[in-house]
Amino acid sequence: MKVGLFIPCFVDQYYPEVGKATYQLLTKLGCDVDYPTGQTCCGQPMANGGHAKDSVKLAYKFVDIFSEYDYVVGPSGSCVSHVRDHYDIIEQTDDVKHVRKDTWEISDFLVNVLKVDGGMLKASFPHKVGVHNSCHAHRHLGVGIQSELNIPNQESTIEKLLALVNGVEAVEMEHPDECCGFGGTFSVTEATVSVQMGKNRIKEHIKENVEFITGVDMSCLMHMEGILKREGHKVEVKHLVEILNSEL
Amino acid sequence: MEPTQAKPQTKFNTKSETKPKANLKTKKIIKQQTQTQTHAQLAEGFLSNQLKASWFNKSIWYQRDKRDVATKKLNEWETLRELASDIKAHTLSKLDEYLIEFEEKATANGINIHWASDDKEHNEIATNLLKKHNAKKVVKSKSMLSEECELNHHLENNGIEIIESDLGERILQFSGEKPSHIVMPAIHKTKEEIGELFEEKLNTKKSNDPVYLTQAARLHLREKFINADASMSGVNFAVAETGSFVLCTNEGNADLGLTANSKLHIASMGIEKIIPKQEHLGVFVRMLARNATGQPITTYTSHFTKPNKGSEIHIIIVDNNRTKLLAEEKFNSSLKCIRCAACMNTCPVFKNSGGHSYNFVIPGPIGAILAPAHDIKKYEDMPFASTLCGSCSNVCPVKINIHEQLYDWRQEITQRKSSFTIKSIMMKGGAFVLSHTWMYRLFGKIGGFFVHNFRKISTMATPWGKGRELPDVPKESFKDWWDNNAKK
Ligand code: SF4
Numbered sequence: 001m002k003v004g005l006f007i008p009c010f011v012d013q014y015y016p017e018v019g020k021a022t023y024q025l026l027t028k029l030g031c032d033v034d035y036p037t038g039q040t041c042c043g044q045p046m047a048n049g050g051h052a053k054d055s056v057k058l059a060y061k062f063v064d065i066f067s068e069y070d071y072v073v074g075p076s077g078s079c080v081s082h083v084r085d086h087y088d089i090i091e092q093t094d095d096v097k098h099v100r101k102d103t104w105e106i107s108d109f110l111v112n113v114l115k116v117d118g119g120m121l122k123a124s125f126p127h128k129v130g131v132h133n134s135c136h137a138h139r140h141l142g143v144g145i146q147s148e149l150n151i152p153n154q155e156s157t158i159e160k161l162l163a164l165v166n167g168v169e170a171v172e173m174e175h176p177d178e179c180c181g182f183g184g185t186f187s188v189t190e191a192t193v194s195v196q197m198g199k200n201r202i203k204e205h206i207k208e209n210v211e212f213i214t215g216v217d218m219s220c221l222m223h224m225e226g227i228l229k230r231e232g233h234k235v236e237v238k239h240l241v242e243i244l245n246s247e248l
Numbered sequence: 249m250e251p252t253q254a255k256p257q258t259k260f261n262t263k264s265e266t267k268p269k270a271n272l273k274t275k276k277i278i279k280q281q282t283q284t285q286t287h288a289q290l291a292e293g294f295l296s297n298q299l300k301a302s303w304f305n306k307s308i309w310y311q312r313d314k315r316d317v318a319t320k321k322l323n324e325w326e327t328l329r330e331l332a333s334d335i336k337a338h339t340l341s342k343l344d345e346y347l348i349e350f351e352e353k354a355t356a357n358g359i360n361i362h363w364a365s366d367d368k369e370h371n372e373i374a375t376n377l378l379k380k381h382n383a384k385k386v387v388k389s390k391s392m393l394s395e396e397c398e399l400n401h402h403l404e405n406n407g408i409e410i411i412e413s414d415l416g417e418r419i420l421q422f423s424g425e426k427p428s429h430i431v432m433p434a435i436h437k438t439k440e441e442i443g444e445l446f447e448e449k450l451n452t453k454k455s456n457d458p459v460y461l462t463q464a465a466r467l468h469l470r471e472k473f474i475n476a477d478a479s480m481s482g483v484n485f486a487v488a489e490t491g492s493f494v495l496c497t498n499e500g501n502a503d504l505g506l507t508a509n510s511k512l513h514i515a516s517m518g519i520e521k522i523i524p525k526q527e528h529l530g531v532f533v534r535m536l537a538r539n540a541t542g543q544p545i546t547t548y549t550s551h552f553t554k555p556n557k558g559s560e561i562h563i564i565i566v567d568n569n570r571t572k573l574l575a576e577e578k579f580n581s582s583l584k585c586i587r588c589a590a591c592m593n594t595c596p597v598f599k600n601s602g603g604h605s606y607n608f609v610i611p612g613p614i615g616a617i618l619a620p621a622h623d624i625k626k627y628e629d630m631p632f633a634s635t636l637c638g639s640c641s642n643v644c645p646v647k648i649n650i651h652e653q654l655y656d657w658r659q660e661i662t663q664r665k666s667s668f669t670i671k672s673i674m675m676k677g678g679a680f681v682l683s684h685t686w687m688y689r690l691f692g693k694i695g696g697f698f699v700h701n702f703r704k705i706s707t708m709a710t711p712w713g714k715g716r717e718l719p720d721v722p723k724e725s726f727k728d729w730w731d732n733n734a735k736k
Contacts, residue, residue, distance in 0.1 A: 016728075019729070086655075139638035139639070175309070187711075189632060190633065192295050197596050223716065229717040
């Protein structure tokens, strides 16, 4: 199975460890992983700012680069949801259809495509971890249990995967799927509200005495990490793939 | 009643006075105050009172939590949402037919129907009716449409006293404020603030006891009901097949208005309030209060079909940009809204910025998609006041894809605008850089260099630095690592 690694721009620049963990994890699980170095940005920041039209080139480029792979996998729910939901602005060729359908958020891919189990993972992370359900993965891609809906037996890929990790104590928050306030351009155009929302989120995690906050969107984690650091809290953020890739 | 808040001076007033020349500084301040503030600016003001902001957040969460419990008690909740959405979508597709059917049936029942193409016409029709009946004092139950049309202001200018009979609305009439929420208009006011207001307006003793204060308001309003010359209301649902309309209230104030004074009642409704059949009420009435406040049903659900002997009922059916919205294929499903307010109760931005931070009469996510349909220029920042988290769409009883429309409005706004805002130039620059791989790498590196060396300055100077640190910059990017270690 040929997997194209989709590493969003800020992960490339600021969180290379997350990229490495994604690569190592997928390789460990038997995928033939490649990182096409010509990749740039999926276009989400522009599109969310109201400039989807100007990001058309980026969309074409993305498809061009990734269409040769069986699957495209990335450690960012929001970028993946952008490719899936908003690449309707370009002509729907077979390649575009293939890339939109086969671009996966990593936790979704692990659970629903690779169908990983504990034996395959052999991960260990003996810490108390708070789960952050980021909106794009949670609601737009539907990988989590959506608190607003009255649909029984919803499942969470994050919970399922954490349950396979030795020693981890995963804690659910009082408001498990409240937005952290990042919101892409929102984080700078509405900085005050954005920070306030982030503060409200980390308050719940701190109350539960977690050591780490984890999730599948590095952008949300970056935002919360920024607040944690500014306020001098010891809690750290860790992308789920880093936990799944940690060994004894 | 006398407005307690000073209104901003009109241009006319300032010109008519001969004032000493204001110095530059004062001029600047005046200019700042008269310009409409953006959502971001108003939200900043809201958040500057941290204690109150946190209290507000909790009050709204309380509503959302009650809603979750109540909706989860119905196993068929999601089926009801499907049904409600389908009924509304069907109705919108044949709106003209159902409106005419409603008019025919209502007229046959002895109700007078009026059509208003905009807010002005609505206000004129209402004023003329009241004048014709020589009505000087009018009690009105809560109606967001009347807020939209700024009816109170118009009536007062015509010498007609209008008394809001909904407790929350009456509180706001006392304080000279606008509603901050469509179901609980005065939710932003603490009981202490209401106590003080009542001391001043109703001569109550110093108290913040809700029972005492409600009782005082009740006595005050009873007297108003008895002495009113006419009553007004909104409409929650208008049933095409019967020609009757339904009002849902918790205080019974709409019924009191109609029965305490039965000579003239005027109900205002937007064209989207129509439902085809009586049986459809079974779907909507089960959802409205559950989703709004967690009640199985509002305390009063009142059906009005014909006027009592010797009295008149008039219904004003209002367009006011609704047909314009109906023509917008991407956005017209927002007309399915039944105004339950669940989308604002769940919205994290609403919870952390308050209803008054939205410049439009309807706040929150639904307001943010309705506002640009009214005036795209005036409300251009509204669809950006969201993180697109999608919780609004999940709670919506008629399944409006609110967060998708917020995204789509953003596109419309930047496309339809002739001038570039700073934000748009920034984003265009970003799109250009990022579509050229080498430039993105280079800028990434330069950006990294800046962040390394001028970390403090850049953090403090950018909006990101407001309450947040930037991430540490690693020694090598993922791409560098790949090239050095993993590349095949
Ligand atoms: S948009 Fe939906 S959730 Fe919001 S007020 Fe209207 S019906 Fe209720």
